[in-house]
Amino acid sequence: MKHTLSVLVQDEAGVLSRIAGLFARRGFNIESLAVGPGEQVGISRITMVVPGDEAVIEQLIKQLYKLVSVLKVQDLTLTPCVERELMLLKVNATASNRAEAIELANVFRARIVDISEETLTIEVVGDPGKMVAIVQMLNKFGIREVARTGKIVLARESGVNTEYLKSLEAKV
Structure with a gap:
C-alpha cells in the first residue's frame, strides 16, 4: 500500500x-x-x-x-485530505489536431501555457486521479515530455471524506 x-x-x-x-x-x-x-x-x-x-x-x-x-x-493515508499535484505536459499538436487537444485540455480545466507549430504545453493541477486521466486522453497525440511536482496534501479540517462521497455517488 x-x-x-x-x-x-x-x-x-x-x-x-x-x-x-x-x-x-x-x-x-x-x-x-x-x-x-x-x-x-x-x-x-x-x-x-x-x-x-x-x-x-x-x-x-x-x-x-x-x-x-x-x-x-x-x-495521512487514511485521513480525509485535500490532495493536489502540478503537471506540465508537452504534446504533439499539429494544425490538424490542435483544436481537439485544446478541447481536451479545457475539459480537464487545464491551461495551455505554450504553443508552437508542432506542440502544446499544458499545465494541469488536480488530484492524482486527474493526472492519470488526462495523460491517458492525451496519449493519442503523443506525449513528448512530462514534469510533475509530486503530491502535496493537507488534512481536511471538516473531516469530510470526498473519496467516500464519490463512492456513494457512483452507486446512485
Missing part, C-alpha cells in the same frame, strides 16, 4: 539529505516528494508517498522522529 507522509522539519541545510539517506539505508523507495516552506518561518513541509505495509511505515516514522530536525510526522 502507498502511504502519504507529511513531515514538518526545521528549515536548515542538509535536512532533506538526511531524510533521503534514512530511506536509502533501509532500502525504501520514495515514489513522490514535494518540499516547501510551511506556515511558520523556519519550518518546511515535506510530503512524500512511500510504499509499505503498516509495520514498515510505523518503523519509518519512529526513525524519522530520531532525526533532530524533524518536528512532526503524520501518516
Whole structure:
C-alpha cells in the first residue's frame, strides 16, 4: 500500500539529505516528494508517498522522529485530505489536431501555457486521479515530455471524506 507522509522539519541545510539517506539505508523507495516552506518561518513541509505495509511505515516514522530536525510526522493515508499535484505536459499538436487537444485540455480545466507549430504545453493541477486521466486522453497525440511536482496534501479540517462521497455517488 502507498502511504502519504507529511513531515514538518526545521528549515536548515542538509535536512532533506538526511531524510533521503534514512530511506536509502533501509532500502525504501520514495515514489513522490514535494518540499516547501510551511506556515511558520523556519519550518518546511515535506510530503512524500512511500510504499509499505503498516509495520514498515510505523518503523519509518519512529526513525524519522530520531532525526533532530524533524518536528512532526503524520501518516495521512487514511485521513480525509485535500490532495493536489502540478503537471506540465508537452504534446504533439499539429494544425490538424490542435483544436481537439485544446478541447481536451479545457475539459480537464487545464491551461495551455505554450504553443508552437508542432506542440502544446499544458499545465494541469488536480488530484492524482486527474493526472492519470488526462495523460491517458492525451496519449493519442503523443506525449513528448512530462514534469510533475509530486503530491502535496493537507488534512481536511471538516473531516469530510470526498473519496467516500464519490463512492456513494457512483452507486446512485
